[in-house]
Amino acid sequence: MLKNVALITEYNPFHNGHLYHLQLAKRLTNADVVIVMMSGNYVQRGEPALFDKWTRTNEALQNGADLVFELPFSAAVQPAHLFARGAVEQLMALGVSEIVFGVEHAEYNFLDLARKMPTQAAEFQRYNQTFASAFNTELAQATGVRLDDPNDILAFGYARAIIELNADIKLTPIQRVQAGYHDDNLPEAGHIASATAIRMSTADVAQYVPQQTAQDLALGADVTPFSVGWWPLLRYRLQTTSAQDLAHIYQMNEGLEHRIKEASYRYTDFASFMDQVKTKRFTYARIQRVLLYTLLNVTDDDMHNAMAHPMLHLLGYSNSGQTWLRTNKKDFTLPLISKVNRELRQGEYELQYRVDSIYGQLKGDKRDQNIGRVPLRSLDIAD
Amino acid sequence: MLKNVALITEYNPFHNGHLYHLQLAKRLTNADVVIVMMSGNYVQRGEPALFDKWTRTNEALQNGADLVFELPFSAAVQPAHLFARGAVEQLMALGVSEIVFGVEHAEYNFLDLARKMPTQAAEFQRYNQTFASAFNTELAQATGVRLDDPNDILAFGYARAIIELNADIKLTPIQRVQAGYHDDNLPEAGHIASATAIRMSTADVAQYVPQQTAQDLALGADVTPFSVGWWPLLRYRLQTTSAQDLAHIYQMNEGLEHRIKEASYRYTDFASFMDQVKTKRFTYARIQRVLLYTLLNVTDDDMHNAMAHPMLHLLGYSNSGQTWLRTNKKDFTLPLISKVNRELRQGEYELQYRVDSIYGQLKGDKRDQNIGRVPLRSLDIAD
Known part of the structure; x- marks a missing residue:
């Protein structure tokens, strides 16, 4: 029986910090199989990923991942608590036993914090523009702790999801090293930089x-x-x-559609447009997600429908991963997709297919992002 | 009292054939004022014009036009009979007395032909894929004449519109010279070439x-x-x-939405896409118009609403044109617009504003195509 450990990632792109995380997770848990739940072609902040999901899957496989699954768009491009819940839901369906994740404060017991928070599942499942501050006020009252760092907030989300879904998954936070999530500069020494710094760098x-x-x-x-x-x-x-049709876009509310539409007439460049659109009430990431939903025509119905019908989408595997899959897939509690056909495209996979096809179009790729693809297989030289 | 003559044009772009037409029309009718009803930023075949409506208005004014009005999108980008009807409706509202137009067969009496055709106004007002052939079969039965040339067909449309609208406008066909509408090559001698040849030429x-x-x-x-x-x-x-939403696009019918959507997945280049989409039942121009409506999100409702609320939109004038306008505008039977404001933009001008804003975006123009513009005034040196 192969022991597994799961990671929840974006790999945008895969860097030495990710490698360290992967290897430490494997060592800490003594796992045989590393299962990666990775965002697809779009990341949580509402941006397209630097490389498509296949290229990033390959990076993960080349660096020790044994199974790479796609975190569906309907979970991956969401505020932190829905991102966390979607990822835990997928991993629970796969039957993983443990998630190892980096946080800013590994000393916190996130499950304990989540248990102490008054359960307001309804509120935490829909987006609220004052979510971050309302959340922290409540958390501080209940526990004396405030969570201001992005990975701590995600960790709380995992814990909350595990409680709500009653998932039998162990949570193992590890201390993040060196580069902070928001560090935009490459460090002078060492081998670990933030993905942001790597994406933005023009240097080697x-x-x-x-x-x-x-x-x-x-x-x-x-x-x-x-x-x-x-x-x-x-x-x-x-x-x-x-504006009437824009109002159907997911998370487009409080008249944001009028504000955005008007700004699109006035400004021809993105920076000026964003300056006009953003307010104190909306974070940049929230606005950018709504803009991405608009670009991809993701309506409330689309998103709720996709969230109501999750599927497991296999992107790649190693030999060990394949062995684990053979043994365990009969116990998966969600449908496993390893090939997308035209029927799926017109059915429950429609949203995912659509958003990927636009990524493919912007990539200038003649090859479809889904149809005709099979999961990548790593060479597994090390096995 | 200034005598007027009207021309219905696209000027894509304004060439010597247009100049000849304009000057001949003025001479033939002994007119003081040449009124031009010109397509705006898009032309009848469902394509964007080479230059925007302001640049082409200027070309017309510099070459003898006294008043340039915009044929609204809801008339300009339509099959021939609706194009013709929309243009006549505008000119009737302006109170013009005569239209001079080039045809392939000036010997025909188009009013007579139109009178002899069984009146099937309902059929001629909606597009039918077999319109051209059904029309000619019927016309040949009633009159012994077939109309296969584009300007002859338009002329018939003007005549039909004049009968249906009971307009007091004289129709004066003139023989087209030298270049045919569809000639793609520049002639070796002479000074007149087709607009198509001029647009396509890489030579001087x-x-x-x-x-x-x-x-x-x-x-x-x-x-x-x-x-x-x-x-x-x-x-x-x-x-x-x-596909459900695409079905609301104007003239999208007979399942064309499925055919077009499917082809958009399969082909990354326009030529292959069109090869896949076109059939014997649809002309290239019809398909291209539907594609343009789709691009501009022009629904049935949008188009019928715009057709039900026509307006006169002044683009430019000379001194003589201004004089004529002062005397005659009190008698106009449709609202005259010389400046578009935000109220109009959100109201009856919405469709026109929208399609123009996309033209402006593709042009890469920071300046709005409508708001903040006033009609162009020619210098009128010759007056």
Whole structure:
């Protein structure tokens, strides 16, 4: 019986910090199989990933992952608590036994904190513009602790999801090292930099990433940043869609549709547009997610439908991963997809197919992101 | 009292054939004022115009036009009979006395032909894929004449509209000279070439166009052809819109939405996409119009609403044009717009504003196509 450990990741792109995390998780848990739940072509902040899900799956496989599953768009591009819940739901369906994750404060007992919070599941499942501050006020009252760091907040989300879903999964936080999530600069020494710094750097980043990622970076990003190639599509969309129809977009509320549409007329560049759109009540990430939903025409119905019908989408596997899969897939509690066909495309996979096809279009790829693809298989030289 | 003559045009771009037509019309009718009803930023075949409506208005004013009005999108981008009807409706509201237009067969009496056709106004007002052939079969039975040439067919449309609208407008067909509408090559001799040949030519076309147009051409087209810059937007739109929503697009019927959507997944280039989409039942122009409606999100409701609320939109005038306008505008039977404000934009001008804003975006113009603009005034040196 192979022991497993699970990681929840974006790998945008895969760097030495991720490698350290993966190897430490395996060592700490004495696991045989590392299961990675990775965001697909879009990441939590509402941006397209630097490389598509297949390239990033390959990076993960080349660096020790045994199974890579796609965290569906309907979980991956969400506020932290829904991201966390979606990921835990997927891992629970796979029957994983333990999740190891990096946090800013490994000394906290996140399960304990989550248990002490008054259960307001209804409130935590829908987005609220004052969520972060309301959450912290409540948490501080109940526990004396405030969570201001992004990975601590995610960890709380995992704990909350485990309680709510009654999942039999052990949570193992580990201390994050060196680079903070928001560090935009490459450190002068060491081999670990933040993904943000690596994405933004124009200098050589070979020191901070494994060989596969260095090769991928050398070929250039798959897509331009949101503010470049995606902005003309968004602006076009805003100008050709009525405010009434925009109001159906997921998380478009409080009249944001009017504000966004008006700004699309006034400003031809993304920075000025965002300056006009953002307010104190909405975080940049929230606005950017709503803009991405708009660009991809993700309505309330689309998102709720996708959240109500989760599926497991296998992106890649090693020999060990395949062995584990053979033994365990009969116990999976959600449908496992390893190939997308036209029937799925028109059915429950429609949203995922759609958002991936736009990524493919912006990538300029003649190859479909889903149909005709099979999960990647790593060479497993080390096995 | 200034005598007027009206022309119905696209000027895409304004060339020597147009100049000849304008001058001949003025001479034939002994008119003081030449009124031009010109397509705006999009032309009848479902394509963006080479230059925007302001640049083309200027070309017309520099070459003898006294008043330039915009044929609204809801008339300009339509099958021939609706194009013709929309233009006549506008000119009737202006109170013009005569329309002079080029045809392939000036010997026909188009009013007579139209009178002899069984009146089937209902059928002629909606598009039918077999319209051209059904029309000609019926016409040949009633009159012994077939109309196969585009300007003859338009002329019939003017005549039919005049009968149906009971308009007191004289129709004066003149024989078209030299270049046929569909001639794609520049003629070796002479000074007249088709607009198609001029648009497609990479050679110097100064011999075929007046000075203003030559200057405009030297600066390059305002937008790329439909198959270039517009195709990524169309493909994006098709991939992010459900077949159900696509079915609301004007003239999208007989399951065309499924055919088009499917093709958008399979083909990344416009030519292959069109090869897949076109059938014997639909002309290229019809398909291209539906694609343009799709790109601009023009629904049945949008179009019928715009057709039900026509307005006169002044784009430019000369001194003589201004004098004529002062005397006659009190008798106009439709609202005259010379400035678009935000109220109009959100009201009856919404469709026109929307389609123009997308043209402006593709042009890369920071300046709005409507708001903040006033009609162009020609210098009128010759007056």
